[in-house]
Amino acid sequence: MSVALLWVVSPCDVSNGTGFLVSVREGNRIFDSSGRRNLACNERIKRGGGKQRWSFGSYLGGAQTGSGRKFSVRSAIVATPAGEMTMSSERMVYDVVLRQAALVKRQLRSTDELDVKKDIPIPGTLGLLSEAYDRCSEVCAEYAKTFYLGTMLMTPERRKAIWAIYVWCRRTDELVDGPNASHITPAALDRWEDRLEDVFSGRPFDMLDAALSDTVSKFPVDIQPFRDMIEGMRMDLRKSRYRNFDELYLYCYYVAGTVGLMSVPIMGIAPESKATTESVYNAALALGIANQLTNILRDVGEDARRGRVYLPQDELAQAGLSDEDIFAGRVTDKWRIFMKKQIQRARKFFDEAEKGVTELSAASRWPVLASLLLYRRILDEIEANDYNNFTKRAYVSKPKKLIALPIAYAKSLVPSTRT
Template sequence: MNANQYCQDKAAASGSSFYYSFLFLPEPRRQAITALYAFCREVDDVVDECADAAIARTKLAWWRAEIANLYAGKPQHPVTQALAPAVRSYGLNEEHFQEIIDGMEMDLDQNRYADFKALQLYCYRVASVVGLLSASIFGYSDRKTLKYAHDLGMAFQLTNIIRDIGEDARRDRIYLPQDELARFGVTEIDIIHGHETKTVRQLLEFQIDRARQFYDRAFAELPRIDRRAQRPGLMMAAIYRTLLDEIQADGCEKVLSRRISLTPLRKLWLAWKTWVFG
């Protein structure tokens, strides 16, 4: 199996919404963004699948060294081998890959966030930085597009937090800011045990509204000149915003006990419609 096929299999197996937006890209950019996504999956899996934090740190340290190898022209892993042409072609920043690893490592150090400002740093590292790298792969002419990519990444991560709240709570991770739980009168017990209450619903509606504000802000920031090139991000946004609508229509609090998702066919339809009609 060659490096690009390894990344393709990694992306396809995840069933992620991101995978559907890659399908419409020309091959060089599709291979580059698929390799980036595979890298994110690799380092995320380290944290999610290692019960021993010390082992997880060792593995993340290996990935830090492997990114250094990539930029030294000596990649060893199939993912970094697949990334090598993208680094050269699209000017991807080494620091951004290291920041993604920093974000994953935050999950080993803390499982609660005092306020939204603290949460924003986490979201920046695990999602906004990915948005910046993705924008470079898709191509842009106006640097304002990077602001769009930053805020769109933030919107995606906030959507993930809402979607995965129950699953994360069962891992003893609560990403909703602690001061906001207190403001709405929601306790950690409510989240961990999936209490479907009016206050939980109000808290989650507040989170959904904030995520939508980040989507709206990102769309407003995207320069017209780069809109066509950045369609893959808009395709992902169409899928993720539809997911938010589904979560809210289902009563918000249902995410505490089950994962709400769109069917593959619906994701593909939303991606295709955005590709064609923008």
């Protein structure tokens, strides 16, 4: 699933283009514990290629708990090939959802404004933080133009926080799919997770980390979804096949659903919403899964050329297909039938997602809806290509994007109606 992604480099080691990688390996810090910058280092951003696992519109879908529609956990217990009983991926993820919702309920006000902590001036640091957020803004504007435009409707504090989270997610993804991905080991990801712990403890390594550290000090953002995204990177290092949808679902959560859980506290919940906090988090998860399933269906051919198959092996077998058919890249009737079912499942997640967007604060709905509508249209384009996702890349044309934006904006004006 190749797209152009950024690569963030610490100029302490830029001569071989692996500065960011070296900073992960060795823990080079350009902010000390007081938040002051080590001026011996700077940063730059350059473009790299890799597979994007997540979409930054993955914030809200639509599943209910409590007295409303129930979040669909198809089976809490599943059997392993050895006959052992274990908890399903959806059940494990739902437990994370409950913990995140509990955190927000403890710390969010019941108004449409978040209880954002004010800056505590520290001599010499406020200008650096402003520069850090400006850099995050530049990255978001370059690599997520439509989403960036939508963030301009948010309050200044919210949009800065979203930019900081966006940049961290891209940097994390680049660890295993950037130009130096071949050098990344599980130990390097362990060091990246240690660095994350430092960020949440107020000890950022570099300018972009400083923006995230400031964000998590102001908003009720929990560290667990960030850890889980890193776990998704570990999964990509050791796994290139998925036996069933339960395994694939967990992967989709790790690399995309987590973005929704990170972002709900920033996006905010509409004050008039009657939905439970848990249902809003479930909704965020639904759109993350939908977007990632769409990524997978769009990039079958690209992934196959890298020796990867992100499709449930048991469902392929049931359709009379195998990895060899995918590597051969032949569009057959069996393939078309198989793809129709996969697209149908992705659309169900999108349908659930769209029902929940109105639970967000009014200023946050447009970028989410724009992402939802545009990503869902990729499925239409796969169909228009006669299900040839081996040699044809499905994409939404600029005219169609321009049409979708005002539609998304109009939908974003619809107030919350859940009871």
